[in-house]
Amino acid sequence: MKTELQKMLDGELYVAGDQQLVEMRDNARKLMSQYNQMIAEPLEPRVAVLKQLLGKCSTLDIQPPFYCDYGTHIQVGENFFMNFNCVILDCAMVTIGDNVMCGPYVQIYTAYHPIVAEERIKGPELAAPITIGDNVWLGGGAIICPGVTIGSNTTIGAGSVVTKDIPAGVFAAGNPCRVIRAI
Structure with missing residues (x-):
């Protein structure tokens, strides 16, 4: 029988209130709270906390405040930059x-809920992975959906x-986002 964590990572309906998932989120929130209090600290001590929080990270600079669900399901390559007030819901x-840059208020959401009301009100949630390639720029306030x-x-x-x-190799923009032109 699969755990709720396994179901979550496999893209199946899962119960977010499962004890293991709650403990993982609580741990992430403790590290985020510590990190978000380090606004005036040099980069090195901040990166040390991020390395405890994130699943895999290399050279990075995330400006506080930063928020995520678990942290352990986020893998970032070399030379990653994320500006203020960004959110990553990493349920998947x-x-x-490498070389990805995010403007302020970028939101990356793997989490979602069933669209049929009868299913949604039962409580279980869903998640779908997100992949962002090398050398990508996400402009401020962009929302990346599951x-x-x-x-x-x-x-x-x-x-x-x-x-x-x-x-x-494109410039894309809008709501919904569409390709504007090749770069």
Whole structure:
């Protein structure tokens, strides 16, 4: 029998109130609270806390405040930058490539709920992984929805809502986000 964690990571309906998941979120919140209090601290001590929080990270700079659900389901490559007030709901894997930059208020959501009301009110949730390629820029206020892949060398315009995959090497923007032109 699968645990709720296994169901969550496998994209199946899961119960977010499961004790193991609650403990994992509580641990993440403790580390985020510590991290978000380090606003005036140099980068090195902040990165040490991020390395405890995130599943895999290398060279990175995330400006506090930063929020996530678990942290352990976030993998970031080399030279990652995320500006102030960003959120990653990592109920599924979030894989971010090298040289990715995020403007302020970027939101990356793997979590979602059933769209049929009768199913939604029962409580179980869903999650779908997000993949962001190398050399991507996510403009301020962009929202990346569950299950989306953004190809390498792509720029997402500020305020965009990315509901579907975006190919590599393009500028895309809007709500819903669509390809504007090749780069």
